[in-house]
Amino acid sequence: MALGTNYAEVNFKNELKSSGTNSNSPADPRENTIPHQSNFGFSKLLLALLLILFLLKEILLSVSFITFFQKNSQLLKEKNYGNSTKEMIHTNLECVKINSTMKGKVWSCCPKNWKSFSSSCYFISSKQRSWKKSQENCSTMEAHLVVINSKEEQDFITWNLNKSHAYFVGLSDPEGQRHWQWIDQTPYNENTMFWHVGEPNRVQERCVVLNYREQWGWNDIFCAHVQRSICEMMKIYL
Numbered sequence: 001m002a003l004g005t006n007y008a009e010v011n012f013k014n015e016l017k018s019s020g021t022n023s024n025s026p027a028d029p030r031e032n033t034i035p036h037q038s039n040f041g042f043s044k045l046l047l048a049l050l051l052i053l054f055l056l057k058e059i060l061l062s063v064s065f066i067t068f069f070q071k072n073s074q075l076l077k078e079k080n081y082g083n084s085t086k087e088m089i090h091t092n093l094e095c096v097k098i099n100s101t102m103k104g105k106v107w108s109c110c111p112k113n114w115k116s117f118s119s120s121c122y123f124i125s126s127k128q129r130s131w132k133k134s135q136e137n138c139s140t141m142e143a144h145l146v147v148i149n150s151k152e153e154q155d156f157i158t159w160n161l162n163k164s165h166a167y168f169v170g171l172s173d174p175e176g177q178r179h180w181q182w183i184d185q186t187p188y189n190e191n192t193m194f195w196h197v198g199e200p201n202r203v204q205e206r207c208v209v210l211n212y213r214e215q216w217g218w219n220d221i222f223c224a225h226v227q228r229s230i231c232e233m234m235k236i237y238l
């Protein structure tokens with residue numbers, strides 16, 4: 001019998017422990033409320049910690065987003081302008097894809113209505129101006145009067161010209177000493193000059209035009225005379 005009672009008691013105690021709430025002993029409710037209070041405190045702490053973590057994550061995310069945006073807008077600026085310090089004045093470009101070893105630059109462009117040859121772009125101006133005004137006009141377009149470096153370049157240019165007009169090029173004799181100077185400081189090369197027969201003929205004629213006399217060639221004329229002109233600029237790489 002005693003063994004049976006013992007067995008029943010043990011069973012009951014076990015049942016009480018597992019159910020927790022149905023106990024009549026005074027110790028039991030105390031035992032049950034203390035863990036409840038500490039659980040609530042712990043939850044609050046956990047919630048606060050989670051909130052801090054969440055805020056920290058938000059801040060980090062915003063910072064990384066701003067950094068990413070700034071970096072990309074800088075890249076975009078550099079790509080659009082080619083050079084981040086100089087603003088582009090040509091808003092309409094015509095570009096072709098090129099196989100380039102230049103890092104990140106794969107498009108070669110000329111402004112719309114300009115002619116493309118080798119690494120340059122050419123603009124033929126039909127408006128007649130003095131040599132100086134012609135150069136100033138090229139300058140406003142970030143170009144200069146054409147510098148002719150080869151027969152191929154001259155042949156390409158003259159293909160686009162009107163035979164009944166003369167066109168200023170970037171060659172002049174500023175001092176009247178027959179010291180010919182290219183506008184971009186390219187050295188004047190006697191092996192790459194295309195003067196007409198008998199030209200240059202007058203020391204007072206210090207500026208050079210391209211004109212047609214059975215073939216295209218150079219003639220020295222007065223700088224103050226008004227003529228058409230040809231501008232040249234480096235291709236733009238994007």
Ligand code: MMA
Binds near residue numbers: 199201219221
């Ligand atoms: C002639 C010839 C040139 C000169 C121009 C000036 C028509 O060509 O003498 O050498 O530069 O006249 O107009």
Ligand code: CA
Binds near residue numbers: 201205
């Ligand atoms: Ca002449």
